[in-house]
Amino acid sequence: MSIRLDMNDLMRVRSLVPDVGTFSDTLRQYKELLRGGAPLPYQGEVAFRDIEGAEKPFAPHYEQHIKPLVQEFEERRVGALIKVRSLSFKVLPIACLALLGVIAGIIGLGLELMHAGILSLFIIVGAGGIISIPVTKYKSNVKGIIFPKIFSFFGDFTYDQKGLGSVRSLKSSGIIPSYDRESTEDYVRGEYEGVSIELTEAHLEDKHRDSKGRTSYSTVFKGIFVRLSMHKNFKGKTIIKRDSGGIGNWLTDKTNALENVKLEDPVFEKQFEVYSSDQIEARYLLTTSFMERLLKLSSTFGDDEIAGINIPKSFRERRGLQASFYDDKLLIMIPTQKDRFEPASIFIPATFEAEINIVLGEMNQIFQIVHMLKLNQDIGL
Amino acid sequence: MDLTTLLIFGVPVAVIYFIYAGIIKKRNKAKEALSGVDVQLKKRSNLIPNILKIAKKFMEHEKDLMSEIVALREQADQSYDKGDTSAIAQHLAVSEQLAGKMSGFMVKVEAYPDLKSDTSMLQAQKTYNEVEEQIAAARRFYNSAVNDLNNAVQIFPGSVIAGMINISEMPFYEADEASKAPVDASEFL
Numbered sequence: 001m002s003i004r005l006d007m008n009d010l011m012r013v014r015s016l017v018p019d020v021g022t023f024s025d026t027l028r029q030y031k032e033l034l035r036g037g038a039p040l041p042y043q044g045e046v047a048f049r050d051i052e053g054a055e056k057p058f059a060p061h062y063e064q065h066i067k068p069l070v071q072e073f074e075e076r077r078v079g080a081l082i083k084v085r086s087l088s089f090k091v092l093p094i095a096c097l098a099l100l101g102v103i104a105g106i107i108g109l110g111l112e113l114m115h116a117g118i119l120s121l122f123i124i125v126g127a128g129g130i131i132s133i134p135v136t137k138y139k140s141n142v143k144g145i146i147f148p149k150i151f152s153f154f155g156d157f158t159y160d161q162k163g164l165g166s167v168r169s170l171k172s173s174g175i176i177p178s179y180d181r182e183s184t185e186d187y188v189r190g191e192y193e194g195v196s197i198e199l200t201e202a203h204l205e206d207k208h209r210d211s212k213g214r215t216s217y218s219t220v221f222k223g224i225f226v227r228l229s230m231h232k233n234f235k236g237k238t239i240i241k242r243d244s245g246g247i248g249n250w251l252t253d254k255t256n257a258l259e260n261v262k263l264e265d266p267v268f269e270k271q272f273e274v275y276s277s278d279q280i281e282a283r284y285l286l287t288t289s290f291m292e293r294l295l296k297l298s299s300t301f302g303d304d305e306i307a308g309i310n311i312p313k314s315f316r317e318r319r320g321l322q323a324s325f326y327d328d329k330l331l332i333m334i335p336t337q338k339d340r341f342e343p344a345s346i347f348i349p350a351t352f353e354a355e356i357n358i359v360l361g362e363m364n365q366i367f368q369i370v371h372m373l374k375l376n377q378d379i380g381l
Numbered sequence: 382m383d384l385t386t387l388l389i390f391g392v393p394v395a396v397i398y399f400i401y402a403g404i405i406k407k408r409n410k411a412k413e414a415l416s417g418v419d420v421q422l423k424k425r426s427n428l429i430p431n432i433l434k435i436a437k438k439f440m441e442h443e444k445d446l447m448s449e450i451v452a453l454r455e456q457a458d459q460s461y462d463k464g465d466t467s468a469i470a471q472h473l474a475v476s477e478q479l480a481g482k483m484s485g486f487m488v489k490v491e492a493y494p495d496l497k498s499d500t501s502m503l504q505a506q507k508t509y510n511e512v513e514e515q516i517a518a519a520r521r522f523y524n525s526a527v528n529d530l531n532n533a534v535q536i537f538p539g540s541v542i543a544g545m546i547n548i549s550e551m552p553f554y555e556a557d558e559a560s561k562a563p564v565d566a567s568e569f570l
Contacts (some may be wrong), residue, residue: 264525283517
């Protein structure tokens with residue numbers, strides 16, 4: 001049975017994404033594995049979502065491109081779980097002994113509690129890291145081999161788990177915050193209804209140094225960058241930033257090489273500040289109807305249900321959607337704490353049903369951006 | 382001169398200067414926006430002869446409308462005094478009348494299947510729509526700049542200073558009365 005998505009109702013998408021394993025689920029299944037429980041092959045029927053308006057269902061694509069790999073990956077998955085069990089039996093006793101040593105150190109040698117805590121944490125994280133090596137390797141194989149085959153369903157879409165490389169290439173958009181450390185993953189590129197789409201997940205962090213010289217990092221942006229082609233031709237740059245209040249906007253005005261653009265829509269003006277190198281071009285791009293669509297997009301993707309986590313409203317307002325029209329493209333920056341395009345739990349049989357449904361659900365959201373902004377229609381609005 | 386005297390005379394002079402500078406800046410911004418409108422109107426004006434030329438052989442019965450468009454285009458192309466608000470208002474009104482006539486003309490094109498499917502006409506219509514979008518954007522910028530200027534010259538004490546330096550309100554670029562009225566499609570078909 002397949003599930004049909006309503007293109008105009010993103011709220012439902014989140015609720016339809018299958019549970020890929022909460023922490024407690026994973027822990028329960030891990031305990032089961034240690035007790036000797038064998039990973040069972042999948043007994044049910046494989047089901048996929050349909051993308052509304054899609055010309056073809058996913059099932060034939062699955063039969064042709066993915067099903068031939070299921071047996072091989074199921075063997076890899078079971079092999080990885082067996083390795084996890086074997087590693088657990090070796091690493092866990094050593095880790096327990098080491099933790100007992102730490103306790104003995106506290107009692108016998110007067111080890112400071114803070115040092116003992118750091119040492120314990122190091123032991124736990126280290127043990128966890130070693131035990132999960134086969135899982136990481138298996139998941140990386142799923143992303144490297146299966147995900148590109150899932151993405152090929154959308155036509156000439158390509159997927160690279162490494163990400164864009166560097167966000168610095170987007171710096172000229174004018175909306176990338178300053179950062180010291182970056183990591184990107186999941187780079188998707190393709191064309192949908194005549195609109196070229198590029199997206200990548202990124203995590204940007206700022207470096208801090210305290211009075212004792214200790215270095216720490218804080219997140220300045222975590223989310224996705226979506227770059228889309230436009231039907232309109234433009235030469236300049238127009239950026240849409242979140243309104244940062246009177247003083248914030250004044251400071252941005254003074255430090256920005258672009259000119260502030262005052263638009264007619266009071267709701268849009270309340271949420272966003274627009275800066276452009278060309279006042280007329282900014283209005284050519286941001287028509288009243290486009291402003292309305294951008295507001296709708298912002299409210300949809302700013303929603304904590306969609307983002308997958310419970311973000312406080314004040315944080316969302318500060319860190320909400322931003323966009324830039326530059327180099328003939330529209331770049332949208334969507335903050336979210338949720339990791340997109342992730343393989344399902346290793347405890348789920350390797351039919352890739354969950355992965356496929358995740359990708360179809362995620363891509364459906366991206367396609368909705370195209371539909372919401374009507375980038376696929378050359379209507380001049 | 383002690384500090385009190387300096388404050389008594391200096392502060393009002395500074396306030397008057399900033400209001401004066403603000404009005405001049407807003408007037409210049411409105412003039413810049415008006416130039417932006419004119420650039421786009423000129424693009425439309427350059428496009429109209431091509432459209433009429435393509436349509437001429439198909440739309441023999443629409444000669445009157447085409448003549449009206451030609452006359453309005455000539456009027457709209459005439460130079461005007463950008464310092465004279467009534468001349469600006471007249472220029473914008475004629476441009477808007479031309480837009481109304483062109484809009485009616487484009488609707489009539491639909492009644493001529495051969496013309497409607499002509500590739501040159503299709504391309505011309507596409508370009509015309511693009512130029513109309515640019516005009517709409519330029520109009521929004523102009524109206525926004527005029528709104529800022531008019532507020533500055535109407536609100537006290539700006540009104541007094543504006544009167545002293547002879548800066549007056551500028552007209553908005555508004556849709557003409559004809560285009561505000563509901564469209565009766567049967568008139569064009």
